[in-house]
Amino acid sequence: MVPREVPLGGPRAMTVRRTLPQRERSLIGAWCFVDHYGPDRVTDTGGMKVAPHPHTGLQTVSWLFTGVIEHRDSADNHALVRPGEVNLMTAGRGISHSEVSTPAATELHGAQLWVALPDSARHVDPGFQHYQPPPVGGEGWEGRVFLGSLLGSTSPVATHTPLLGAELVLAAGTILDIDVDTSFEHGVLVDTGVVRVDGDEVKQHELAYVAPGRGSLHVEAGADARLLLLGGPPFGESIVMWWNFVGRTHEEIVGYREEWQAQITRDGVVVGDSQDVADGRFGVVLDDHLPPIPAPALPNARLKERR
Template structure:
């Protein structure tokens, strides 16, 4: 998914207070397109925090009545230096990219696209989608991997569970299950559903920082209650994580070791310097300018007109 803001804000992280080692990040609403379209709720990046591990972007959307809003129709747009992770609770989205990949993502399945040195792609909800609900996540690639060639992978993780809870692990390892998906830093991504009153405590990697995004319900993350739409941040140092469902609830658990590298992230690009981002933007604009589309760094997805890049801010982009 593209960053749909007309004027992408530069967000600088600040250190927030944490009660019981848990910091709660509230979402801000961003429209995905025109006046009738769906909106997304963005919790990362925020003013309090830019990354959780290598996770650098968390958008949460729906339940959206796609028949009324038009659902998702994101025209071809570019990416560099990241992986995109698509995970749905309801609906279907068709992915097409300039590396020639095409795939449908459905609830309980994951699409993982590696942009690396550059790719463009489109995402459109299918005609049979009456309700659209899910998360779109980005992962920053470390310096040694950010120029890899573009690629795409799809996986349907098995359901795991016991009394009071079920889950699917789409990246990394949790609760005895490991995803086969390739990432370039250690990562965790999993969906958990919990019946009201369930307390689930599970082992986690103590070197990881974690995020718990609450889709619905109210969930105690350790001793901190977190409401639907909020993202709870848990600092490294814990070897277990406890979740308590006060209502029937669903969460997405993210994790990874602190990234340890400064990045510059603007619009759909992740780089390391202001000049690099300017260069990526210039290449995309040159590629889509004029009467035809030139097959440059970002390739071609030809079924829809591409999205032009927004204007750069008047100040230098800073690292986070």
């Protein structure tokens, strides 16, 4: 799957490459959103400055290759996202958060991923987990498993459906056969280089899809390469995803939008600082002095289910 470019924001509109969802595929396991960005020089792009915004019904997974991003959320979590460390935020019934690159970050390069929560867990309380996976490796390759189990390494980070998330770095000429769960479907996002996955070429920035039923993935690196391997069993539920919300019906998304707008506006005007936000479903992000982001207008049509 070839990415499309989407402006994320910032003074000069930092651009991300979005490979999921696509017209032909909305989910890989419970993974429902993949943004891949950089390497971008902060002096050129203005860096990342994403003001407080809401989420429901999902978990965000932040993974960096270079740079540092400051995370704040309305569940009173304040953390730095650093290379080789995963930050997982559970939105559940509702949360708001901000993401801002730090002054020390001269370059930003990484991925922002979302996981859809199953119906049984999508109204849980918000939460946050941080983990630094140890490297595992062999001749010509190194990996870090930040979710699930792979290559003899298991992450303790809790998810509500079985998931796999790992970074793999391969030297030119490396051939790696990776044992995987046969019940999982997989996505291979190529960050750098060009690889072959089960014989099919996957170019830089592309996302390859591998259907369930395979017990191993055969990966060949023609040049030095880095990739993210994502996986999970087919989700088995329909979702409605719009802006930053994951729900189950059009009406539910409309309700989330109305609640957020009511929470961040006074007399129809967006409040000037996140500290002025009234507490509601999405809580209050403290101390970042950024006005919250208003929700865009809904389309003039019913939102479609993604399967």
